[in-house]
Amino acid sequence: MQDIKTYMTPCSVGEAVKAMAAGGVTAFCGGTDLSPQVESGARQYTATLMNIRRIEGMGGIAEQGDSIRIGALTTVTEIRRDPLIAKVAPILAEAAEHFASDQIRNAASVGGNICNASPAGDMINPLLVLDAEVELARWQDGAVATRRVAMADFFLAPRKTVKRDDELLTAIVFKRPAADFVGYFRKSGPRPALEISTVSVGIGGRMSNGVFRDVRVAMGSVAPTPLRARNVEAALEGKPLNADTIRAAVAATSADAKPIDDVRASAWYREHLVKVFTEEVLNHVLGN
Amino acid sequence: MEQKVTAASIEKKSLIGQRVKKPDAPDKATGKTRYINDMVLPQMLIGKVLFAGRPHAKIVSMDISAAERLPGVYAVLTGKDAAGLKFGFVRDNVPLKEKVLCEHDEVAAVAAETEEIALNALSLIKVEYEDLPGVFSPEVGREASAPQLRDNFPDNKSLRFEFKHGDLAAAEAASDFIADDVFRPHHVTHCCMGTSCAIADFDNNGKLTIWTQTQYPYNYKMDLAPALGITPGDIRVMQPPVGGAFGSKLDVYPYEPIAALLARKTGRPVKVIYSREDEFRASPTRQAAIIHMRTGCKRDGTLTFRTADVLLDNGAYTSWGPTIPVIMMRTTSGHYRVPVVDFKAQAIYTNNPYAGSFRGYGNVQTTYATAQQMDILADKLDMDPLAFHLKNAQKSGEITPQKSFLRECVLAECLETAAQATDYSRKRAAYAAERDKPGRYKKGIGLASSIHNAGGAKIHKSDGIGTILKVDDYARVTVITGASEIGQGIDAVINLIVSEELGVPLEHVTIVNNDSDIAPWDVGVHASRTTFIAGNGTRQAARKAKAQILKAAEKMLGEPADTLELRGGSVVRDRCGTPLIKLDRLLRQMHFQAVPELVMVTDYYEPNSEPEGADHISDHSAAYSHAVHIAEITVDTLTGEIKVDKITSAQDVGRVINRMGLEAQTEGGIAIGLGYALSENMQLEQGILRNPSFRDYKLVTAPEMPELEMHFIESNCAEGPYGAKGVSELPTIVIAPAIANALFNATGVRIFNPPLSPEKVARAIYEKQQSGK
Structure with a gap:
């Protein structure tokens, strides 16, 4: 077991990323994924444990021009209760509603859920549907440098992302969805509380005159990373949403979802659920 | 004689059937209770166990030298230190192993200053294994070609049980319909919130004190002693508050002798406590x-015979699990009037985890089969299952082929009550008619019933309990009883009975039941027996104390004892309730008179049941009880999710003693049963548990609990305390088949291998649709 040598609680992004530049830092916020992973031996703390919870400017949800910016430290409970999110991106509030338990929602941060890079991460799915980007900060040439990466390009493998070890995910930003945007999220699991998705499906797009455009489809737990289902998107893009289109979209899921058998479900069941949920969510879009 | 009569008359108020709080509830709810897991003794070391992590292997070599050298380590023990210390139901287990027979085999143990040092020491132990081919199912294990796991058990055959009654060939010939199915009940585990824990300490006279979670402290001594090579008399068992047991603490498990062996080696108290993963x-x-069960009936619905051929996965060692046929062979046919029975059960050693006793003890598995076959046969007969059940339901005075004497039997009343409350017959027919029509969500209703012993189970020569009761100078009552409290609520029942008999407030009763050097003998908490047995023992002891007190009152007050009563903390005239003297005052007068008298009584209660004997066939319980559950569900035919909308239960409880405790026991039993039915499953792959965490082992939690409607049917058991019967196990037993029957009603799909997980249900429905049936 690695001993933690230093515990630090930076107050600013600069202070945090400067320390991260020196290496050997484990960033800790809610700890709802990290603690059990360390406890089970799946990963280890490094020499410096950094509590990022008190960094100024890394929390809160705000409108910036035509974008919505969610600080990485924002808890799932805050997302669930936020009036702006409820108004402009209810799909995110809906996913927060079905996220783990009250205790975990109160502690878990949206940034942590993304960095944990689980194919089952429940905040990731709706953010993919919203075409969100993450903001990554690092210490470079004596100052804080930031870059943005699209969520769709962020994940490489289970627990692996394009984020460098010296980078801190500071915020999630997405364009304010258009007035005719509709989006829904559905996840499964044998019980309502404390569930880790067997599969999740999120679908969003602009519906006008019965035609579905700018369609984005996200799937969780059907591949090594959360993914955008490009084949399903193609089956829907620019089409009138009707029974035939829905049938084609459902058929296209097999081209996107490549699930495996594991302790939670078989590949057969995951493929089956992806079809059921895709149809269900599209019927929901159609019905509204 | 001095008499102060100032108060108004005290009315007779019975507490029987009232709602009484568990006395430990405030401390448990506020976090004040110190569970065994919280206990720290001066100089205490922490013990940790090295598990093999492989199902079947030879230990080629083991190097403990680095672990022994680690600062803060006080002892490292291996199989060599436990050689010959055989324990267990058939003495086939040792605390530390020299050969690996299952994943969790304990191959070494460490005692160290801290948990961290102990864990570091474990990581320094180098073990070289030679893996061996394993046996992972009883069907494979019994084949001659299977690896032989033990020298003295050809074909890996462990325990065997048989029971035959009547002419099977004739009964089969006389049957118009036969249900013939194979059911595969699965591995689940107790999931006590308090993980396994023991603290052991030897004194310099060689006497062991062990703080442990046991639910059978007296026979526990007998079972633990051989694992340490000491005599049972040298063991003192302490029982601090525990976080659940449910049958799991009805045996000795290796961590307990390991704690003691480490304590003996180090001369210091040693605490072994499991992590949640260890626990799983x-x-x-x-x-x-x-x-493999077969049930026959005639065209008019009369049952003709039942056979059960049971193969048990013994696991690597024999604890109480493979003994469940003792109950299975009763409940296979003790339930409805089945004139001909042929039961056989064979346990096969495998390299899987091994089973202990668990609430429902075999009857959960049996009833999963019997209650579904009743449903299957009713459909074959085209008969309303309610009518089919009622036609075969036993009545008071009947004796089952297994010699269970059903003195007070209200099965028919349970059936009718539950069916009427749910409009069962109409709904079942209506839902069946909807089954094959379009629609994603389908409703179903299912009925299941069972029988269980409800007045103890005389598996030993005695099924009794000792009680010591004293009433002090302040009219405070102490009950020193063998009855263990493991959360089931005997504490509230004892308080209630003492209060009922002696007229003292509930909070003036103290129970001492946590030290085997003090409390007298009891068999233990099992077989739904404690309210029945300890309730009777407490009542008898309280009545002896009362007789002594009233006799003294007669002398002092000059009124005949049989006209006096104890009520509201006073001696009163029974007919009018006029208080004559405060009880505490009377007790002091008894104490400080010329010939002093203290109220201290002893009692031994033995139920009027028969010991089981070698064939396990006897009237082994002083009472039997029935329960009927009706489950109403909604099935999502696409995802396979079953939502349990409502459970209606009707159970013969004899008589309600503590209504709140009874409700809680029923709710808890149903929660365990729901988990068994729907979501709990130990996923074993080649003997290795793949889901050792609450993340992937799904308990039923509060949000999933359905609406419950409980009907307590009072049959007034002549032998029971105030008429009560044992209640704990039946709610767990009947729930899974009720849901399985409801699933069939809703979808036409029947699942023979629980749990009825969404995936299994979705797949079965999908396959049924594909096959066009």
Whole structure:
């Protein structure tokens, strides 16, 4: 077991990323994924444990021009209760509603859920549907440098992302969805509380005159990373949403979802659920 | 004689059937209770166990030298230190192993200053294994070609049980319909919130004190002693508050002698406590089985015979799990009037985890089969299952082929009550008619019933209990009883009975039941027996005390004892309730008179049941009880999710003693039963548990609990305390088949291998649709 040598609680992004530049830092916020992973031996703390919870400017949800910016430290409970999110991106509030338990929602941060890079991460799915980007900060040439990466390009493998070890995910930003945007999220699991998705499906797009455009489809737990289902998107893009289109979209899921058998479900069941949920969510879009 | 009569008359108010709080509830709810897991003794070391992590292997070599050298380590023990210390139901287990027979085999143990040092020491132990081919199912294990796991058990055959009654060939010939199915009940585990824990300490006279979670402290001594090579008399068992047991603490498990061996080696107290992952891997399971059951009936619905051929997955060692046929062979046919019975059960050693006893003890598995076959046969007969059940339901005075004497039997009343409350017959027909029509969500209703012993189970020569009761100078009552409290609520029942008999407030009763050097003998908490047995023992002891007190009152007050009563903390005239003297005052007068008299009584209660004997066939319980559950569900035919909308239960409880405790026991039993039915499953792959965490082992939690409607049917058991029967196990037993029957009603799909997980249900429905049936 690695001993933690230093515990630090930076107050600013600069202070945090400067320390991260020196290496050997484990960033800790809610700890709802990290603690059990360390406890089970799946990963280890490094020499410096950094509590990022008190960094100024890394929390809160705000409108910036035509974008919505969610600080990485924002808890799932805050997302669930936020009036702006409820108004402009209810799909995110809906996913927060079905996220783990009250205790975990109160502690878990949206940034942590993304960095944990689980194919089952429940905040990731709706953010993919919203075409969100993450903001990554690092210490470079004596100052804080930031870059943005699209969520769709962020994940490489289970627990692996394009984020460098010296980078801190500071915020999630997405364009304010258009007035005719509709989006829904559905996840499964044998019980309502404390569930880790067997599969999740999120679908969003602009519906006008019965035609579905700018369609984005996200799937969780059907591949090594959360993914955008490009084949399903193609089956829907620019089409009138009707029974035939829905049938084609459902058929296209097999081209996107490549699930495996594991302790939670078989590949057969995951493929089956992806079809059921895709149809269900599209019927929901159609019905509204 | 001095008499102060100032108060108004005290009315007779009975507490029987009232709602009484568990006395430990405030401390438990506020976090004040110090569970065994919280206990720290001066100089205490922490013990940790090295598990093999492989199902079947030779230990080629083991190097403990680095672990021994680690600062803060006080002892490292291996199989060599436990050689010959055989324990267990058939003495086939040792605390530390020299050969690996299952994943959680304990191969070494460490005692160290801290948990961290102990864990570091474990990581320094180098073990070289030679893996061996394993046996992972009883069907494979019994084949001659299977690896032989033990020298003295050809074909890996462990325990065997048989029971035959009547002419099977004739009964088969006389049957118009036969249900013939194979059921495969699965491995689940108890999931006590308090993980396994023991603290052991030897004094310099060689006497062991062990703080442990046991639910059978007296026979526990007998079972623990051989694992340490000491005599039972040298063991003192302490029982601090525990976080659940449910049958899992009805045996000795290796961590307990390991704690003691480490304590003996180090001369210091040693605490062994399991992590949640250890708990999943190393605590006992509910027995997995393969049940081939056949049930016959005539065209008019009269049952003709039942056969059960049961294959049990013994696991690597024999604890109480493979003994469940003792109950299975009763409940296979003790339930409805089945004139001809042929039961056989064979346990097969495998390299899987091994089973212990678990609430429902075999009857959960049996009833999963019997209650579904009743449903299957009713459909074959085209008969309303309610009518079919009622036609065969036993009545008071009947004796089952297994010699269970059903003195007070209200099965028919339970059936009718539950069916009427749910409009069962109409709904079942209506839902069946909807089954094959379009629609994603389908409703179903299912009925299941069972029988269980409800007045103890005389598996030993005695099924009794000792009680010591004293009333002090302040009219405070102490009950020193063998009855263990493991959360089931005997504390509230004892308080209630003492209060009922002696007229003292509930909070003036103290129970001492946590030290085997003080409390007298009891068999233990099992077989739904404690309210029945300890309730009778407490009542008898309280009545002896009352007789002594009233006799003294007669002398002092000059009024005949049989006209006096104890009520509201006073001696009163029974007819009018006029208080004559405060009880505490009377007790002091008894104490400080010329010939002093203290109220201290002893009692031994033995139920009027028969010991089981070698064939396990006897009237082994002083009472039997029935329960009927009706489950109403909604099935999502696409995702396979079953939402349990409502459970209606009707159970013969004899008589309600503590209504609140009874409700809680029923709710808890149903929660365990729901988990068994719907979501709990130890996923074993080649003997390795793949889901040793609450993340992937799904308990039923509060949000999933359905609406419950409980009907307590009072049959007034002549032998029971105030008429009560034992209640704990039946709610767990009947729930899974009720849901399985409801699933069939809703979808036409029947699942023979629980749990009825969404995936299994979705797949079965999908396959049914594909096959066009």
